[in-house]
Amino acid sequence: xxxxxxxxxxxxxxxxxxxxxxxxxxxxxxxxxxxxxxxxxxxxxxxxxxxxxxxxxxxxxxxxxxxxxxxxxxxxxxxxxxxxxxxxxxxxxxxxxxxxxxxxxxxxxxxxxxxxxxxxxxxxxxxxxxxxxxxxxxxxxxxxxxxxxxxxxxxxxxxxxxxxxxxxxxxxxxxxxxxxxxxxxxxxxxxxxxxxxxxxxxxxxxxxxxxxxxxxxxxxxxxxxxxxxxxxxxxxxxxxxxxxxxxxxxxxxxxxxxxxxxxxxxxxxxxxxxxxxxxxxxxxxxxxxxxxxxxxxxxxxxxxxxxxxxxxxxx
Amino acid sequence: xxxxxxxxxxxxxxxxxxxxxxxxxxxxxxxxxxxxxxxxxxxxxxxxxxxxxxxxxxxxxxxxxxxxxxxxxxxxxxxxxxxxxxxxxxxxxxxxxxxxxxxxxxxxxxxxxxxxxxxxxxxxxxxxxxxxxxxxxxxxxxxxxxxxxxxxxxxxxxxxxxxxxxxxxxxxxxxxxxxxxxxxxxxxxxxxxxxxxxxxxxxxxxxxxxxxxxxxxxxxxxxxxxxxxxxxxxxxxxxxxxxxxxxxxxxxxxxxxxxxxxxxxxxxxxxxxxxxxxxxxxxxxxxxxxxxxxxxxxxxxxxxxxxxxxxxxxxxxxxxxxxxxxxxxxxxxx
Numbered sequence: 219x220x221x222x223x224x225x226x227x228x229x230x231x232x233x234x235x236x237x238x239x240x241x242x243x244x245x246x247x248x249x250x251x252x253x254x255x256x257x258x259x260x261x262x263x264x265x266x267x268x269x270x271x272x273x274x275x276x277x278x279x280x281x282x283x284x285x286x287x288x289x290x291x292x293x294x295x296x297x298x299x300x301x302x303x304x305x306x307x308x309x310x311x312x313x314x315x316x317x318x319x320x321x322x323x324x325x326x327x328x329x330x331x332x333x334x335x336x337x338x339x340x341x342x343x344x345x346x347x348x349x350x351x352x353x354x355x356x357x358x359x360x361x362x363x364x365x366x367x368x369x370x371x372x373x374x375x376x377x378x379x380x381x382x383x384x385x386x387x388x389x390x391x392x393x394x395x396x397x398x399x400x401x402x403x404x405x406x407x408x409x410x411x412x413x414x415x416x417x418x419x420x421x422x423x424x425x426x427x428x429x430x431x432x433x434x435x436x437x438x439x440x441x442x443x444x445x446x447x448x449x450x451x452x453x454x455x456x457x458x459x460x461x462x463x464x465x466x467x468x469x470x471x472x473x474x475x476x477x478x479x480x481x482x483x484x485x486x487x488x489x490x491x492x493x494x495x496x497x498x499x500x501x502x503x504x505x506x507x508x509x510x511x512x513x514x515x516x517x518x519x520x521x522x523x524x525x526x527x528x529x530x531x532x533x
Numbered sequence: 534x535x536x537x538x539x540x541x542x543x544x545x546x547x548x549x550x551x552x553x554x555x556x557x558x559x560x561x562x563x564x565x566x567x568x569x570x571x572x573x574x575x576x577x578x579x580x581x582x583x584x585x586x587x588x589x590x591x592x593x594x595x596x597x598x599x600x601x602x603x604x605x606x607x608x609x610x611x612x613x614x615x616x617x618x619x620x621x622x623x624x625x626x627x628x629x630x631x632x633x634x635x636x637x638x639x640x641x642x643x644x645x646x647x648x649x650x651x652x653x654x655x656x657x658x659x660x661x662x663x664x665x666x667x668x669x670x671x672x673x674x675x676x677x678x679x680x681x682x683x684x685x686x687x688x689x690x691x692x693x694x695x696x697x698x699x700x701x702x703x704x705x706x707x708x709x710x711x712x713x714x715x716x717x718x719x720x721x722x723x724x725x726x727x728x729x730x731x732x733x734x735x736x737x738x739x740x741x742x743x744x745x746x747x748x749x750x751x752x753x754x755x756x757x758x759x760x761x762x763x764x765x766x767x768x769x770x771x772x773x774x775x776x777x778x779x780x781x782x783x784x785x786x787x788x789x790x791x792x793x794x795x796x797x798x799x800x801x802x803x804x805x806x807x808x809x810x811x812x813x814x815x816x817x818x819x820x821x822x823x824x825x826x827x828x829x830x831x832x833x834x835x836x837x838x839x840x841x842x843x844x845x846x847x848x849x850x851x852x853x854x855x856x857x858x859x860x861x862x863x864x865x866x867x
Contacts, residue, residue: 282608283607283608283609284607284608284609284621284698286609286617286620286621287620287621287648287649287695287696287697288620288649289620289649290646290647290648290649291649294646294651294652295646295647298642298643298646298647299643299647301639301643302635302639302640302643305634305635305636305639306634306635365630366630366631369628369630370626370627370628370630371628371629371630371631372631373591373596373624373626373628373631374626374628374630374631374632374644374691375631375647376595376596376619377594377595377596377618377619377622377623377624377626378619378644378647378648379619379620379647379648379649380619380647531596532595532596532597532598532615
C-alpha cells in the first residue's frame, strides 16, 4: 500500500543518528563536507569579529594604502558612454524617433490649413523641427535618467571611476544625435509644404547640437533631480508640451504673459534662429545671438545636470 | 586586511505617509556592524530579505554614506573618500538597468573603458571574460532580450572586467542555472588563485553559502549575529538534526505518539515550519531517532508520505540564532 519513504540528506556524518533505514545518500548537500575541509584551512577564519590579523597580508594590515587604479579620463569615457548610448537606439529608440518625426510632420500638415505663408509659416516649420529635439533630448532623456535613478541603475556608473560629466555629456550627446534625422526630415518636409527656401537649412548643423545640448542638459537635470520617476516623466512631458505650444504657435498672437514664458524656454532661441534663416536675407548677427543664447543655456544646464548626477549618485 | 568595518550605523529616516503609501518608521539598517575581511578570502553576508545586507555593501562601495562608523578598504578611508571606492573595487549591484539595452559584448567593453582601460585592453578583457563565462553565443544580443540568468551572467562579466583587488558582488548568481553558477564561481576562484582577489558576497542562498564561502557573517536586522566559517557556524547547532516529515493528507494527530511529538516540538520551539502536511523539526539525534521509529512504525506510517533527515545547514544556524533572539548574542560571544 505504501512505499517506503525515501531518506536523503545524511551527508558528512553518516550514521550520526543511527536511525534504521537511513541509507546515507549524500544527495542533500553536495559538497557540504568539502566546505568544512576547505574553510578549516583558511587562515584567520575564526572569531566573531575576525580580528586575527596575524594571517593577513602584513603589508596592508598597517595603514599603507593600496595603490588606486587609474581613473577613466574625461574624453575616452565620454566617447565610451556616447557609443554605448548610441547603440541603444537600435534596440529601443527607433520607434520613438518615428513618433517624434510623425508628430512634427502631423502638426505642420494641420497648421497648413491655418497658416498661409509669411513669418507664421516660418515659425511653424522651425517650431516643428525643434520640437523633435525637445521630444527626444528633453522628454526622453528626462525619462531615461529618471528611470535609471529610480531603479538603482546609476550605481553602475557611480562605482566606476568615471567623471560625472562624462556620463551626463555622453548621454546628452547621444540623445542630441538621435534627433538629427527627425529634425532634418521635418525641416525639409516643412520647407516643401510651405514653399520655404532650403538654401539656409545648413543652419541646422548649428541649431541641432546647440539646442540639443541645452534641452538635453535640462532633461538630464530634471530626470536626476525629480524625487520620483513619475515626476521625471511628467517634467519631461511638460517641457515638451511647452516647446510644442510656445515654439510652433506664432509668437505674434500670444498674450504678453505667455510670450515671457516663451522667452524663458531655451528651445525658443533654436526656433528663432531657424525661422530667421528662412528669410531671403537673414540677419546673421541675430541668428548668431539666438544660437549664442542656446550655447549659454547648454553650458549652464549641462553643468546643472552634472551636479544633479553627483547628487543622485551618492546618497 | 582588505576591508575593515567598525561601528557602522545607518538609519533610513521615517517616511511620512502619502496617499496609497503608508508611513514607515525609521529603519536602522546597519546597527553597529564590525567586520574584518582578510585578503584572498570569499567572505559572505548571509541573511533574509531586509536584514541589511545590501545597505552594508552599498556603504562598503561608497554608494551610501554611513551615519556613524568607519569603513577602510585596502588602507583607504571610504567614509571620508567615497569616490576612491570605484578605483579599488569592482561592484555588481542588483540592478541591470544601466546595461539592459546594450549587447553583452558592448556592456563588458564599455564597463572596461569606464574602469580606465585603453580601447585595446578593454576589448581584450571583453573577449576574455565572454569566453571565460561562456557568453560567446549571446555576445551580440542585448541584455534585456536574454533570460534572467543569462542577463545576470552578463552583468557578472561587466563586474569582472578590469582588474580589481576586491570584488563586491550582490547576489551574483540569482536566477542562474547550475552551469552558469559554476562558471561564475570558477571565474571568481581563478582570480583569487592568480591574483589574490578578495570577494565580499551577498547571498541568501544557504546551500551556495556553504559551498563557496570561506567565512560568513550572518546578518539580522542590521546586526552581525554570527561570523565564522560555515563549518564553525554549523558546529553551533551540531547537537541537533533536522527532520522533515511530509504527511499524505492531514497529520495523524489522533495517534498519541505523533501528537506528543508535535507538542514536545512546539514546546521546545523546535518547529521550523509546519504548514499542514509538511513539518520541519529540529531535534537532538536521540529524539529524532525515536521520532522516526514512531512515524515509520504503526498507524502513523500509513499517513506518512516522505521523510528526510539531515545534518544542520546554515539555514538551521540562522534559525537557531534568530530564533533565540535574545540568547543569540550570548551564544555568539561565548
